[in-house]
Structure formats: structure tokens, C-alpha cells
Amino acid sequence: MVKLDFNLERDVPELTGKVILITGGTNGLGAAAAVMLARRNPAKIYITGRNESAAQHVIADIKSTGTQTETVWLRCDHANLASVKEAAEVVSAKESRLDVLMANAGVMARPPGLTNDGYELQFGINHVAHALLIRKLLRLLQKTAKEHGEARVIPISSLAFVLAPRGHGIVFDDLKTTQEYWILGKWQRYAQSKLANLLYGRELARRYPEIVTLVADPGPSNTGLVSNLGFLDKMIVYLGNIGRFLDVDQGHWNQVWAVGVPKDQAKGGELYEPVGKPSQAYTHWCLDSNLAERLWDWTEEELRPWLT
Template sequence: MQSIRNLFRAAWSSDAKLDGKTVVITGANTGIGKETAIDLAKRGARVIIACRDMEKAEAAVKEIMEKSASSEVVSMKLDLSNSQSIREFAEVINRDESKLNILINNAGVMVCPYGKTADGFEMQIGVNHLGHFLLTYLLIDLLKRSAPARIVTVSSMAHAWGSINLEDLNSEKSYSKSKAYAQSKLANVLFTRSLAKRLEGTGVTAYSLHPGVVQTDLWRHLSAPEQFFMKVARPFTKNSLQGAQTTIYCAVEPSLDRESGGYYSDCAPASCSSAGRDDDLAEKLWDLSCRMLSVTWE
């Protein structure tokens, strides 16, 4: 019902400024990440786009600068499928940046063939959840020192079709690319809930969101029938600019200062699946993630 009501709401907009604020956006060389970067740069933020492919990142920086009329846009190398790369990236941010006001966990892989990250994790849970979990962990002290600060994680309505297999998070016993994707997106929602609880009273808030069904490069792994279905559905999908709006809303909307841990869609609170509200499952996933990444996050 919430999503139907949202269809009839006026488009969200805000003139909130971000002068003097620093933002990190993962995977912002294309799609909704790039549109988010353009918007936040227009608002006066220093925007760091964290990307795996530096050639594409440099081209994106040029475009973001041109469209936002801002010179405060830089790119840095970050490969979320490699914990060494994540640690190196975080080390540079912690050393060189005096503050970090907004972290946007945007990068992702979708319904890809079975593969493993450098650390041996199934690619979708590895990049979409564990990579961002580690990145957030490594930057959390800087975020706390920069409070008020926000952590925005891009999930998907696909989380509602997912379940967390705590016994086989890496899908080694059996692999369905769509189930693994849904699992990783459910993990994003659960991570945000647990994170919000741990950050109570720090001035750092956390949000997860569904951007809409967006026409992006992520579709490249869809099967021929799925590609055909998406072409038929195209009139009902969003372009990247429309798809970025809920991310931007979660990053800048002033009324969300007092909210944390929630799930959003179409620039409004939305209801997530019952699994996405399962705090016991969220804690089990949190503990498992810490063990897999060999970190201790109190």
C-alpha cells in the first residue's frame, strides 16, 4: 500500500546545502551513483567517488564537474571485492580527510554468474554486503567525529524475495544468481537496522532504500527472457536521475535527522519484508559478517 500511495505523492525536492561537507559514494562512475554525485556536488559538498575502474572514474569526474559546476570532485580507487583494496582506501580517507559527513554505499553487482571475491566470498554477498560492511567499519570513527553524519546503503525491493542462509552465506552448496542477489539486498536492510542500534546517541544515522526499478548497467547479466521482460516493462521503470532521488533524499532530507535504521522508497518511508525487520536475524548476520571479515565491531 505504501508504494501505491507514494505514486501519488508530489515529487520530492529540497534546497538543502552541503557546503563544507564531505561525501564518499561507492561505484559512482555510472548510473544512480553518478547522478547522486552530481546532485550532492551541486549542493556544495566535496564528493569523493570510489570506483574500481579508474579510467571510467576519471571520465565520470569530468562529467560530474561539468554538470555540477563544482571543482570539488575527486575519484579514488576502491575494489569492494578485495578487502586489501578496501583497507587501503579507508587508510587514505582517514589520513587525508578531516571529516566525512555522508557515506553512500551505492556500488553493487546484480545476478552475476557464480564467482568469488579475492577473499573467497560469493561475489554478490561479498561486494554488496561484506565489502560495504568492512568499508563502513573502517570509516566509522571518522563519521562519528564528523557528526551529524549519515550512512546511506542502496538496497532493493528484491530484498523481499531474499532469505539469509547463515549456514551457507557464500552459496557454495547451491547457487541461484537471483537468490544470491536477493540475499545480499536483504543483508543491506538488516545491516542498516543493526548499525542504527549501535550508533544511537553518536549523531550518526543510517538508512537503506529501494531506488526503484532503474535502467542501469546492472541489467547486463540478465538472461534473454529477463532482458525481454525488462524491455516490455521499460515505460514503468526509472532512468538513473529518477532512480537517484531516494538516495539523495536519505542523504540530505533535514527531517531524517531524527530517524535511523529505516527503509525508504520513492523519497518516503516504506515497509520492508518481515525478514528485513527481524532483529534476531540481523544480529546473527552481524556476528557472522564480523567473523568472516575478522573484525571486532562492538
């Protein structure tokens, strides 16, 4: 196992008064991040997802730490933009501040499929839904930055983006198809979506520098995302990450670090590997500002009906 240098009390200041939203907070890294962040006493943590009973377990875990943090489960299905819009509207209506939006929910290596709104499944869940949430909550984040000194967006990407489709990075023409044409199809579709998480984060940082956007690669760890894979896919993960695998109790550390790092010690739009290390693993797509801009424009066009 990799040895990491992270200490919650040393690396994350008290979060008194802050409101945090973690997508996919019902399980895996999002749940672990919520439990850990609650120990720094924010006012409120929203965890989103579809699984209410898993959410109740996370809330019970948080309560058992003795924290005063209020924890709220918010139903939000990323395969259905109407549900994402509704969740964002609940937060905007209830909250006068949003200090951290951790865009963490995700699926990996799923068979071909489409979301309810007709997007390639992994792209729709991992990128399009997060983009809608970010865009709907942008004004609240800006207000928080203005009134409280900062607000953060923490998109969770993955170094799996190295497998993004050659020659394209993102195949815009086919994002509303199941994209069944690659040999490593489910992995390339995942890679494409994780590249989008990074590029959208970079573009968000460029367009809205008043918001601190830090992209995190959690590093590989044995959450349900990995342990629920079939044998061959698990082998792909294990063999592709020799020497990188983290203890399952450490997988969330990097995204928790991103909540706490002083804003003048991190660079907006940068990808951080565990823990807090600027990535050296960029492919040329990751740094392609034209691709990032094209993704932003494509996404804006797609979200237009949902932003009214």
C-alpha cells in the same frame, strides 16, 4: 513511468563544507547521485569503483556544472577486501570529516562465483565489502557527527529482497560457497545480499544512533545493472516491476533525498522507497532483529582480521 515528487533545491540544502563518499560512483546511480549532489556544493566528493576512465567521465561531468566541489576517484575493488581496506585508510588519513557514506556499489544476478576472499560473489561485493568500509570509517563518521551535528550512512538496498531464500533469509553456513542450489539462484543470491544491506543498516542504526543511517531502495531503472542483463533476466526485471519502473534520470533521486532530508524527519534504520516514502514492502526477514544481530556478529567475526 512513475511520477515522483523531488526537487534538488527544495529537498537538499546546500552541503557547504561536507565530505561525501559514494561507492560505485563511476557509473549508474552512484555517478548520477554524485553529479546531482555536486550542484549543492559540498567541499569534496569521493567516487569509488574500479573503472578509472568511467570515473574521469563523471569528474568531467561534475566540473562542467561549474561547481567548486573537488571530486576524487578512489580505486576500490569490492571483490578484494585488501583494496577496500586501503581505500578506507586513504580517506581516514586524508579527511578530518566524513559527512555522508553512500554504500551504493553493487552487482546483480551474476553467475555463481566467489570474491578474492572467498565469499559468494554478490554477498561479498554488495555486503561484506561495504561492511568493511563502514566499520573502518565509523570513527571518522562519529567524529563528524560530534563536531558537525550529524553524519550519515546510506546503504542502498532493493525490494528484490523479497526473493531471499525461504526458511533462512541469509544462509550463513554457505556464504563462503557459490550457493548454486536454487532454481532462481542468481536472483536469490542478489536478494540475500540486498536483505543484508537492509539488515546491516538497521543494526548500524540501532548500535550507533549518533549516526543517521537511512536505507534507500532506488526503485527499478535502466542503468547498466539492468541493461547489461541477458534477455530472460531483463524480462524478470521488467515483469517483476510493472508499474514501478522509473525514468533513468530519476533512479538516483531517492538516495540523493536521503542525503538532504532533515534528520528529525527520517527514522534511522528505516527503508525508504522513492522518493522518501517509508517502505510498506517489508518481509518478515526485514524486521527480524535476531537475524540482523546474527548478521552483525557474523560480519564482525569475518572482518576481524581487516580491522586491525
